[in-house]
Amino acid sequence: MKRLPLTGIQVLDLSRILAAPLAAQSLGDLGAEVIKVERPGRGDEARRWGPPFLKDREGGDTRESPMYLSANRNKRSVTIDFARPEGQDLVRRLVEKSDVLIENYKVGDLERYGLDYESLRCVNPRLIYCSVTGFGQSGPSSKQPGYDTVFQAMSGLMAVTGLPDGEPGGGPMKTGPSLADFMAGQFATAGVLAALYERDTHSGEGAHIDIALLDSTIAAQSHYVATYLATHNVPPRRGTEGNGGLPSQAFACRDRSIIVICGSESQYRDFCEVLGHPELASDPRFVTNSDRLRHRRELAATFGAITKQWPSADLLAALKSAGIPSGPVNTYPEVFADPQVRHRGLTITAEHAQAGPTNFYGSPIRFAGVADRAPMAPPVLGQHTQEVLREVLGLDHAATAALHANGVV
Template identity: 50%
Template sequence: MSGSLSHLRVLDLSRVLAGPWASQILGDLGADVIKVERPQTGDDTRSWGPPFFQGDDGSAEISAYFLSANRNKQSLAIDLTHPEGQKLIRRLVAESDVVLENFKVGGLKRYGLDCESLQRINPKLIYCSITGFGQDGPYSNRPGYDFLIQAMGGLMSITGHPDGEPGSGPMKVGVALTDIMTGLYATIGVLAALTHRDRTGEGQHVETALLDVQVACLANQAMNYLTTGKAPARMGNAHPNIVPYEDFPTADGNMVLTVGNDLQFARLCEVLGNPEWAIDERFATNRARVANRKELIPKLRQATVMRSTREWVDVLESAGVPCGPVNTIDQVFDDPQVVAREMCQKIAHPNLGMVPTVANPIKLKLTPVEYRRAPPLLGEQSAQILHRIIGLSEQEIEALRASHVIS
């Protein structure tokens, strides 16, 4: 292993998406990631389907959802409610650098697997906790789910058609974006804590919460509110601070215009055959266009319906106007840029054959991401992990399996 983090071992006690997303990134960067799962059932997302990816002979299958967040990991199936299972985790912690968990607040304390208990075993341990609402505050004991947090954290209030339009109402994003962003923040926190440990030898508790992350990622919309006292409203695909920056109809579908400055707007007007708009005081500057969007947008829409999406994209790109089609996901993976960037990879699995995966977007020249392991079957590496890391014999492992401590 030659990845940037190949000197590190991560014990991943998390499940579903935010935690597994973080541990997958760490695994992609070279860390030895051990995914701890419940015997018999495993991570909840193993059953979240269809669709399922099935091996050629039909002897094994894994849900597409599980495949999305669990490559470059090994599966160790241990019953954490069993005292012997807890002992195994403590022995693994002594040989690990990072523990990642997303249990409810205090959920692991009853098993002696909380941060304070495990750092007594390994003072250099980085212990990362992901929760819905944080370790403190009035909501700290509530479970958190992405859809719920998108609603409570304000994202759904600014996503969807405006009130009064057909289909209006709050709308969630099409993927569990808050979970994914929380996984990214958790990864950053772990890397920061590891850097601190490299300098001081100290481990620490890293904590991130879905609600905190969602509030932080309101970005300019949060600042729009904090600077004006007025809560932003849903605007469909329009942008609150930039015009034109939304979707427009074409002769055969839709395209997106993302005009970021006045020079780009002047080029757009030239291509559309209306150069006078660029010097009209109502539209000449972005500030004026934002104030007068109700007058400008219908004019643009009347012009864009005159050609096909492909024709507009070709001519606008040549003129230096940012634009593009509204692709379906099959079109995304056929896009020549996506193909050139090798964003679809395949990994060999002993039971499933070649398993597809979406590539990690981080490009490192000296220590590139490697797709070493396909997402594992439940307990696929239990025996070898216990033998390799804590030296259990074959007889000891079989005894644990007979007692249903592991599978």
């Protein structure tokens, strides 16, 4: 493979906020040409979700929030008012030349403008139309609004996240990042890729993909929901404890906490050796993983008292030497200073129109022998309107000037 796999694919991104823009961004990372359509003068609501805001070259606030920046690299921004017939016509003309359309409006909203799937499939029968909503295109809650935290709560994710009841700070807990949005965006990406493959290898026809944040967040809990459905046992909240072999959790050292995962009996015995307490391997309470599960509180207290005597760097070095999965509980500055993270190139720099050279996180997908595309910073509102209307739709300067003068773009 000599090029990114979606080179030559055009994506029309009518979405806002986070989940669906993340899907469009992922397609852009894979080589697609992504055109983001925004409302003139306002744009994506996520642009204003600050402070903090990105600073311009003079140190003043821009209109670009980190929420917006996180989901809109490798896109061009076009402003079109598709509440007006002239704007609807421009979008339909872009649809004629597009392979994929991604939107996250409330169910039925785009039908008012003739921009729903049934209308646009007549314009372009090969169009892959991906709708990302809170509850999906059908069902009693389909027209209800919602954001990430709502779906973390309704999906059961919050109920199984956090410290156990009875412990200080115990109770349901939201994850820090917006994982419901992220998961829905990744399921949307997978659906688009599958539909493109089916279209181009079999039917030649487009498809309507229906992604719901509620569905996605339930599915993302994988073995937790599988445990409940198969056994009717609800997995309890366990703080930092893992879900397999024990001990698997955060342990406090003299200076900081680290994570240790003993996924096998041999790793457990090696952990006891590293700590200088080989006798714990034959302690009747802890001999097998089943024993350790039954005595998990005693296990945590016993080993926690030992790890507190170690400097974290010394213990991590000893664990690494013994082949025991482990690592520090990093802050973000420590994450992006980590030699492995730096080697993998997860920080990228791109030229932002207002801020100049700006750092962003990069795509984790790598293709051997294929260079990543030169990163494009998330665009400022309408940055590429004239460019896209000229290059994609073939409009001349007079036509684009008239559209601008009439407030259509």
